[in-house]
Amino acid sequence: MKKIAIDQFSELVKVLAERGPLYAPVKGKEGVNFQAIKNPADVTLDFYNTVLSPKSVFFPQSEDMIRYRITHGATEAQPVPQESRPAVILGVRPCDVRSFEIMDRHFLGAGVIDPYWKSKRDNTTVIGFAFDVSAAADPADFYNTFGYGAADPEGSDVFMVRTDKALLLKSMTDRGKKLLDSLGFLQVAGAQDEKVFEETVKKGKAVRTRSAEINPQVIAKKLVSVFDNGEFWQKVTMACIACGACTYGCPTCYCFDISDEMLFKEGSRKRFWDACTFTDFTLEASGHNPRPRIFQRYRQKVCHKYSYHVDKYGCISCVGCGRCTRVCPVNIDIFSIVDEANKL
Amino acid sequence: MENPYIPMPMNVVKITTEVDTNDIKTFRLTFVSKEDEEKFKYLPGQFGELSIYGKGESPIGIASSPTDPGYVEFTVQRTGTLVGGMVTTALHDLEEGAQIGLRGPLGNAWPIDFLAGKNVVVVGGGFAFTTLRSLINYMIHGENRKRFGDITVVYGARTPGLLLYKDEMAAWQKRKDMVMHVTVDRGDASWKGREGFVPTVCKDVAPSSKNAVTVICGPPIMIKFTLPVFFDLGFSRENILTSLEMRMKCGIGKCGRCNVGNKYVCKDGPVFSLAQLEQLPRDY
CATH class of the missing domain: 2.40.30.10 (Translation factors)
Structure with a gap:
């Protein structure tokens, strides 16, 4: 295990940002969010969790897939080259780290590999970051439901714990070890530090979020069985205004739209985050829309995460990070909806 | 990659x-x-x-x-x-x-191996005939024809002018190894063929359900009224096939748009049997 004094942290950020793309939390007008770091001083470790999830590092909100140029009837088109320098994402909370594995099952699974997700994922070392285990969890969080603790290092390449004066950095994978070994200026942590690290992980298990007994296989069947209970779905989604904020904040919402944008003779085929709660998500060219009503679309969202994803990939597509509840302008809470459905 | x-x-x-x-x-x-x-x-x-x-x-x-x-x-x-x-x-x-x-x-395809050895009843309405045309041409091609039993086609459009693949239809009508029933909702002065809706024609033609599969594509309203006809004829839900439509983007099961329940129409479909569809939530 390695460590670095808190006042030396910007040195670590500087070196990482020089080597390749570094994504880390930055405080902006909209709160703290992951950004590509240009100025090491921008990085902050003083946040509960980022407003938007870290998924944008591997799955940007808008991403060029193919760029093309059309001249005299001939078209030159090239897939957009992907970053080849190794990247680092630093400061990912334990529940968010788990979201990457859930997204991997989709983007790398079911027989088709998404090259845009894969290249960024393969290329990026994940430095997880324990929540402050002496503080209470945000009331919106419910990651305990999935068995995650506030300081679980699983899934991170390097896991980072903050103490009063230092940051402890423990490698969890070969990739993480390689990164730490390459940072010569880090101090070697002592036995006392190891103890603090282990205690933090343990204390993290004791930080309680909201939690419910949800068995993936059981809830998957349950939701399909209450699918036709329109009264229930209309009641729980009555307030929804179909703004899509929950899906934009979500670390495991992966639906995207593909669209062409062209100016004069040059353009690109892009993909954008989309939301199943939007009116035209399933609007067909014929004018037919299988899910014209908001309750039908919100039901799709819940069933996708807690039922269809379980059937397809064996796990619930939710990590209990609480973002959807925090960002919802009308206080809809997916945790309560699933819990209520479970008890129907 | x-x-x-x-x-x-x-x-x-x-x-x-x-x-x-x-x-x-x-x-x-x-x-x-x-x-x-x-x-x-x-x-x-x-x-x-x-x-x-x-x-x-x-x-x-x-x-x-x-x-x-x-x-x-x-x-x-x-x-x-x-x-x-x-x-x-x-x-x-x-x-x-x-x-x-x-x-x-x-996407998947019409289940050729499942259809082989059986009588095939192809039912199409309007513009939805395209992949049925592919299937028919496949089944009647050369040596392939022997792999399938009787082939019956019921194809309808609103007007004669809206029938697709007219030359091909004419050629199919001349063949002895398949039976064609082309119908229009409303004929015109030059129309000498059958008039009537697809479900009605299916009822008249009354294909036997014995060792038979029906492959149905058309507008929802046609499918709605055609299905009961085939139930009455004794077709099992496993032997009624259709092809679903949903809005799609990626076509490879990634963009998350075209699901019905836990199936992506683009990857797990578009071809489903009625038995399979009845397992899915009514979300299409």
């Missing part, structure tokens, strides 16, 4: 206007690259994403049969631009000799 989002370049070699309203055209495409042509192995029922850079992509069923090598055909209806239609409008504006893109073949 293979990039499944990159279309293959295709030459538009032939454009046929199918209907008197001029809004349905069949595009015959050939491969620019020999390598792409060799890799493109498809079966009836699959679809492709037609791509025009600067406009976008549209998922369209393959209307040709793999028994006609060297080209692929797509029959495309131009849709209004209020709710979309960028790509289909651009396609309709093309002239022969243009170059477009194609991704595919995508």
